[in-house]
Amino acid sequence: MKSIFVTATNTGVGKTYATIKLIKKLANSGYKVGVFKPIESGVDKTPQDAKILLETCQKYNPNFKDMQPADITAYTFKLPSAPFCASDTTIDIKPIIDKYHELSKLCDILLVEGAGGLLVPITIDYMMIDLALEFKSKVFLVTPTTLGSINNTLLTMEALKNRNMEFSWCVNLHHNKDNFNKVTKPFYDKRFKNWYFLEEALKNFINNLEN
Numbered sequence: 001m002k003s004i005f006v007t008a009t010n011t012g013v014g015k016t017y018a019t020i021k022l023i024k025k026l027a028n029s030g031y032k033v034g035v036f037k038p039i040e041s042g043v044d045k046t047p048q049d050a051k052i053l054l055e056t057c058q059k060y061n062p063n064f065k066d067m068q069p070a071d072i073t074a075y076t077f078k079l080p081s082a083p084f085c086a087s088d089t090t091i092d093i094k095p096i097i098d099k100y101h102e103l104s105k106l107c108d109i110l111l112v113e114g115a116g117g118l119l120v121p122i123t124i125d126y127m128m129i130d131l132a133l134e135f136k137s138k139v140f141l142v143t144p145t146t147l148g149s150i151n152n153t154l155l156t157m158e159a160l161k162n163r164n165m166e167f168s169w170c171v172n173l174h175h176n177k178d179n180f181n182k183v184t185k186p187f188y189d190k191r192f193k194n195w196y197f198l199e200e201a202l203k204n205f206i207n208n209l210e211n
Contacts, residue, residue, distance in 0.1 A: 005137035007114040009152035013144045014172035016049045019113045020056050027060035034107030037073050038096045042080030063106035074099045084121040139167035145180040170201030
């Protein structure tokens with residue numbers, strides 16, 4: 001069983017959007033796909049990201065048909081912040097790992113959507129990136145087009161490379177479209193042999209999974 005950890009350089013970059021795209025494309029490639037949102041903050045009653053992911057997954061995988069959003073999360077918090085700050089007590093990592101293994105049994109590929117960026121703290125010394133390592137996931141990194149994204153993208157890549165983690169990445173052309181060609185694209189063109197926008201990156205990513 002494989003798992004894919006979907007992350008981004010920060011919050012609001014497009015992790016959920018990319019995960020939904022992955023669900024559809026993987027399912028159409030013949031995979032039985034599952035979803036897991038380990039931690040979601042900013043939750044009033046229903047975890048909205050988990051709800052959207054689950055509703056999409058249920059269209060393709062009957063094993064998730066009778067689940068509720070709470071069934072694909074391990075922790076939810078009302079405060080919209082890093083889990084470490086949102087929780088009144090120290091977060092126990094074991095329920096997250098247990099939920100991961102429980103959901104993994106229901107699918108060929110489990111898509112795990114992180115919260116914020118890779119160095120968002122879950123405990124004082126356990127970060128989102130440590131979950132991806134724990135799960136031995138392939139990492140799919142989504143980056144933005146806003147000013148400053150070069151720095152954040154390179155820092156995230158450094159964190160992955162320093163831990164010898166395999167990853168693919170893409171640019172989600174959502175905000176700042178008009179300026180992207182001037183303030184960001186020239187660097188990516190010069191620095192990277194190949195880089196892709198989200199749709200093309202997903203296609204290549206899935207093709208590599210199958211090879």
